Amino acid sequence: MNKYKPVGKIGEGTFSDVLKTQSLRDGNYYACKQMKQHFESIEQVNSLREIQALRRLNPHPNILMLHEVVFDRKSGCLALICELMDMNIYELIRGRRKPLPEKKIMNYMYQLCKSLDHMHRNGIFHRDVKPENILIKEDTLKLGDFGSCRSVYSKQPYTEYISTRWYRAPECLLTDGYYSYKMDMWSSGCVFYEITSFHPLFPGSNELDQISKIHDILGTPAKKTLNKFKQSRAMSFDFPFKKGTGLSPHVPNISPKSLSLMYAMIEYDPDQRIGAHQALQHPYFRELRTAEKQAVTMHRKMRLAENIVGQESINLWCISKDGNRQHSHRKTQQNPIRHHGPSYAIELPKLNVSGVTKLTSYPSPTFHSVFTTPATNGEVPVLQPIKYIGTNHKSEKQKELKSSMKQYHLPTIERRGGGY
Template identity: 85%
Template sequence: MNKYKLIGKIGEGTFSDVLKTQSLRDGNFYACKQMKQHFESIEQVNNLREIQALRRLNPHPNILMLHEVVFDKKSGSLALICELMDMNIYELIKGRKKPLPEKRTMSYMYQLCKSLDHMHRNGIFHRDVKPENILIKQDTLKLGDFGSCRSVYSKQPYTEYISTRWYRAPECLLTDGYYSYKMDMWSAGCVFYEITSLHPLFPGSNELDQISKIHDIIGTPAKKILNKFKQSRAMSFHFPFKKGTGIPSLVPNLSPKGLTLMYAMIEYDPDERITARQALHHPYFRELRTADKKALTIQRKVRLIENTEGQEPIHLWPTSKESKGQHFLRQAQENPKRHHGPSCVIELPKLNVCGVTKLTSYPSPTFRSVFTTPVTHCEVPVLQPIKYIGTNCKSEKQKELKTSLKQCHLPTIERRDGRF
């Protein structure tokens, strides 16, 4: 840590302290996550899930960037040097009287779903998605704190009480650790509601109260769903029937499309819950998807221009209504050397002959030159008719045959009653 200067303390967690530091090399500011646990070897540090996850997921525009890992062998201290963000979602909405504009909320949720989709496709799920772990810098959102992450392909059961209670999915509350990456989508739905309403969706005081608050809003699930959870838990449970008050009255400023997405995220049955990839294709994000496609097209064009600088221009297919033949004809006229032969009939330029051409390499004494008149002042000579040299026995007979031929006229055929 001799390369960094301590500026101040940003936050404190159960397993680490977050400090603001300044690099003595480049003068830039970074966030230093100082671990409270002491490590004995560099192998133990490299096996840390958070470091493995950040190395696998970086770089991504919506994942916190890990710049350096600082490990002191003597003291056993470990620090993760990450990029410095402005604030987290909790600090953003804390104390606000009016909700954020829906377009801004939409942008944040779109970026959160992109970060989760990137994680899940790389075989990792977070297990602790909450406002404090979602960081903001201007209009950019990044997911951080991967200390609780786990591999998607690891064997169940997992640790039961891993995520923060208010954002814990029903399968985490009702089973002995039999849950999957779908729990991240439930937590994201709770964050979605909290950004929109400025209040937590299910603020339970304990596990039983947490389940009760979930049923108060979305209702008691069907027996088929509860039976799925009972199969993986030793104790049985029975809940009184509740219809649920619903969410629309709690978020009146949210559009209908946003409401359908929120319901899809907090689906009680994890098998029916929406995935991050499906959420990105939801109609609620249609405008942002279109903007992303336009930005990606511009980036590809810029890269194409940069890669083709100093090279021959690339001729693309015509986009207008002109035919392919007209396109090739136009290219042949512009650059005839690039085309060995046109794909359609074209008019050849007139030949200007400035003198008599003599064939010296392969003389042919049996044929006379067709250029019988001398050429002066680069005038084009008049071509004389070709005459046969030698005897041709068939020529006289052919002449007699031509003269003996007579013209014959066939009689006209009359058509009667539509027939010949």
Template identity: 70%
Template sequence: MKNYKAIGKIGEGTFSEVMKMQSLRDGNYYACKQMKQRFESVEQVNNLREIQALRRLNPHPNILTLHEVVFDRKSGSLALICELMDMNIYELIRGRRYPLSEKTIMHYMYQLCKSLDHIHRNGIFHRDVKPENILIKQDVLKLGDFGSCRSVYSKQPYTEYISTRWYRAPECLLTDGFYTYKMDLWSAGCVFYEIASLQPLFPGVNELDQISRIHDVIGTPAQKTLTKFKQSRAMNFDFPFKRGSGIPLLTTNLSPQCLSLLHAMVAYDPDERIAAHQALQHPYFQEQRKTEKRAVGSHRKACFPEHPVAPEPLSNSCWISKEGRKQKQSLKQEEDHPKRQGPAYAMELPKLKLSGVAKLSSYSSPTLQSVLGSGTHGKAPVLRPLKCIPASKKTDPRKDLKPAPQQCRLPTIVRKGGRY
């Protein structure tokens, strides 16, 4: 840490504290996540889930960038040097009197769904999606704090007490650790509503109150859903039927498409809950997809113009042998001639003309050697005239390619001592 200068404290959690640091090497500012736990070896550090996850997920425009891992073997302290962001979602909406515009909400939620889609495709689910862990810098949203993440393919059951209570999915509350990556979508739906209304959707005081608040809004789940939950719960439970009041419309700027996506993200049954890649294709994000498509198209036009300047043709060099390199200058002059049209080399083989002298490549095949005479004193060989074949015999043009038997005679064999 001698390469960094502490500027101030940003925040503190249960397992770490975050400091604003300035690098003495490049002068840039970073966020330093100092772990409170002490580590004994580099292997223990490398096995940390958060480090493994950030290394696997980086780089991505909506995932917090990990710049450096600093480990002191003597003291056992560990620090993660990450990208410094301006604020988190909680700081953005805290104390705000008027809600954000739906365009801004749509922009942030599209980026959040892209980050969840990326981590789920890479076999990781976050397990602690909440406004404090969603960071913003210049309208760019990034998901951070992967200290609670797990592998999608790891064996259940998982830790029961996971995720902040207000954003905890029903399967995390009603089972003994049997939940999947779909819990991240429930949490994202709660964040979705909180960004739009500036109020938490399910602000439970404890776990029982959390379930009660969910039932007040969504209603009690279907019997098949409860049966699935009971199979992975040691304690039996039943709830009185409640229809639910529906998601409260505390703000008037929510479109029907917005409410449709919100209901799909907070579906009670995780099997019926929308996935991140499906959410990205929801009609609510239609304008975001068009904007992204236009940006990709303009980037491609900048990199690959419609009428690019033709570079100097290099394909002819593949057909020039070491002995025929002297022909390059004459070939280049012919290619640069303004009246010349067509490709740099013939697309079809021209008819063979036997008049004049031609230079041969050092890679001439044996079949041509039977027709060509040997050169003298380093000069190009002269083509021998070919015999004319009557037209009546040219029934198959492939037969003309076969060499005459007289041209493929084997040398005479001399007997020596009665052995060949």
């Protein structure tokens, strides 16, 4: 931890303390989660579910970013260096009197469902979704604290007393650890209600009171639903009948679409409860989905325009390069390169070619001088076009020589292995 300077304490939990720290390398501020447990080896550190989950889920715009894992072998101390957010949802609504704008609530819930959808698709469920673990920075929401997470594919039963009681799903309360990733959606529904009303939905004082608070709102579930849960050793299923008040009296100003999604999230039967991916398709989020699609389309158009501009720049460069080449060629024709050397005629040595039949000599054609003026000042004189003066008629000896040549035909090359 000598790379970071502690600035202040942000929060304290059962298993860790969270500090605000400053990096001595780049000067940026980070959240440092110091574990109270001591570790013996780096293998033990890497086996932590929280570290494994963050490495699998990062990067994602709605999952807290893990920057570095700091482990001191001598002391056994472990710290997770994460990005620093402004506050959590609980701090946002604590002591607040004026309700949050519905668009802000919608934006937060949309991002929360996105984080859960990303988690569940990657085979992880959180098991402790609550306002304290949902972090915000301006208009961005990120889910944090993955210390209680589990694999979707791990074998049941799980730990019974998981999650904070007020956000614990019925299947967690009524079974001996037989629950699934749908518990995260129940907790999200409780958070949805709380950021709308500033009050917890089911503030039970103990396990039995928690079930009673749920039945006060939703009513006693049907026996068919209760029979799905495995009989718990801790409590009896002989609940007195309650009709339930419903959510509307407690949040009278909520829109019908948000009320519909809230009910879908706190469905008593986990098999009927909405999933994160389904929640993102709910009519409540239609406006955000449309805006998101438009933003994606605009981004694609901008990238396409950049590619077109880039291609045009390449084409203009090629045209310019060809123009320069043509200009250079014309300049060369107008001003031919002058070679320094003797201006008088040089007789080339005769070649002795062996193995060639000596042919009868023919009268050489007459050539006119190719120079307009003789060279006097050491410069190469201007050339005139050469005119060939001779006969186009072939001699009898040439005809006889051509007819005496034999014609040969090459054998056809066979195709092997699909080629030649």
